[in-house]
Amino acid sequence: MPRLAAALLLAAALPAQAQDAPICGGISLVGDWLGGTADASDIATAEAPFDASGAVPIAGHLVRMFTLSARAEIRVEVAARPEGDPYVTIFDAAGTQVGEDDDGGGDFAARAEMSLEPGSYCLAARSYESGVTEVDLRVGRADQPAMTARAETAPAYQGEASGGCGAPDIAVLAEGITAADIADGLSAGGPTGATPAWALSLAEPLSLTLTGVSETGDPVLRLRDGTGRLLAENDDADGLDSRIDIADPLPPGEYCLEVEDLNGSENDVFVEILSFDPDAERRREIAAGNMAPGPSDDTPLREIGTLETVLVTEAQATTEAVWFSLNVAQGGLVLIEALGNGLDPAVSLFDRAGRDMGRNDDGPNGLDAQLVTKLFPGEYLLALRMVGDGQSGPVRIVMERYVPAQ
Structure with a gap:
């Protein structure tokens, strides 16, 4: 499918009523309350966990919202149906990340457990798959039944008799x-x-x-x-x-x-x-493209200009992320591609405050990365890295902005 057609189809899938205001500090314009309304989506008082389902779009995310009227220990679970590898990030009302998980639920399901203060929250379900991923979600308190296979208390090690956890000769x-x-x-x-x-x-x-x-x-x-x-x-x-x-x-x-x-x-x-070492951990996360560098970090930023309609740049990529800064002059649907010519590049995008705006490894065209997301005007940070030990080589980054037809 041509890139413009794919982008416009994704834009057409956004519910018109959900595009009036940004959600959780701007992570999305599209999201549904787990209980139908904010008042009906209170995890702290719910008699049972909230279940939902949906589709994680290609290079996008599925957003569901909930509230807490009191501090609570909660559990957020996302499992692909029938198969896939989703991951989940949880944001507060200001867009600050408060939790995340990839495979904590077993069998590639995501499961994040955390203690949260009263307020409104969003979960953003994404996927490592190159196509649309159907998922089931459950959000509830720690004292309510879990959806994923992991038990509340994990069983003792059941491995080989030569000495696993719990064995006498460990x-x-x-x-x-x-x-x-x-x-x-x-x-x-x-x-x-x-x-x-x-x-x-x-x-x-x-x-x-x-x-x-x-x-x-x-x-x-x-x-x-x-x-x-x-x-x-x-x-x-x-x-x-x-x-x-x-x-x-x-x-x-x-x-x-x-x-x-x-x-x-x-x-x-x-x-x-x-x-x-928290400083070393922060450097690792920045080098992996999982966290945006802040003003106090010494990470080099390569300025690539203002995205009006199209921007193209090239970089030598390695397994350590190369960081770029760019400006988006006007809001719209933005398509970012990393073309590796047989190599395996990955991209991740953050706003200037460090909020995760999306990431992708293998898009619909093989190993090349393709990220499609709706952005507001402003400054953004883009990380480019290679997937796989020892990979390096030239990568072309192509960014295109689309606006709705008038």
């Missing part, structure tokens, strides 16, 4: 860990067939970064407490390698780091425990 990584012990990192490794988990204990409250690295494997990390309850997990944080960041200090006690290799059980996987 390998010990370290005991009585203090901040001084992990200043330079604690590490261990081996095939997951022989060591599917590592026991560790903390002597004091600690914020941690845990990594799983393998030259030939595809490690997945799961951190459990002493009862087997799943605290966090990650698959592909850095290429095929995994990383779990625990910003809020874990209390002293017993823990277990479960290691799975999706490429088999004979590959060496090396795990490491480090002190969580």
Whole structure:
């Protein structure tokens, strides 16, 4: 389908009644209340969780809104039907991101759990798929039934008898860990067939970064407490390698780091425990194109001008994001393409306040990225990076702005 036709079809799909005012600080002009109205969408007082369904458009997002009349622990879940890989971001009324998740619900479903203050909120469901993704959504309190497969309390490790979480002969990584012990990192490794988990204990409250690295494997990390309850997990944080960041200090006690290799059980996987460094984490997120740099960051910004109708630029892209700044003179539907000529580029777009306006890896035309979104006039930041270890090469960025026919 020609680009202009695809863009106009997407614009035509926007409900006219929802285009009068921006939602959640401008993340969208289109969104529905989970309960039909704001008053009927109060998670804090609802007797049951709110269920909904919809379609995540190509290179776009599906927005649903809810309210809280009192502080509450809530759960937001998004699952593709029949299959797909959605992810979800939650914003407050000002457009500030307050939560996100990709695969926390198991089987590629997203599941975010958080404590929120009274107010109005939006969830934006997006997808890593190159086509339209049908999804089911559920938003409810933590004390209400979940939609996704993960149980409220995760079961103990059920892996190989050689020593998983809960087994009597589990390998010990370290005991009585203090901040001084992990200043330079604690590490261990081996095939997951022989060591599917590592026991560790903390002597004091600690914020941690845990990594799983393998030259030939595809490690997945799961951190459990002493009862087997799943605290966090990650698959592909850095290429095929995994990383779990625990910003809020874990209390002293017993823990277990479960290691799975999706490429088999004979590959060496090396795990490491480090002190969580918020500045390093911020730099990683900016380098990955997941967070926009702020005024205090030293990230170079390449100015590419004002988008009136068409802007074209080229850049040498690597797996570390290259950042651009651009101005949109007038609002309209904007199409952004990253053409890699056989390479695999990805783009992500943020407004000047750092709000996530959309991202895409593989658009409808193979590995090239294509992002379609409706923008207001203003300044925006665009990140370009390569997907896959060691990829680099020239990428052409094409930006086009469309306006409704008069």
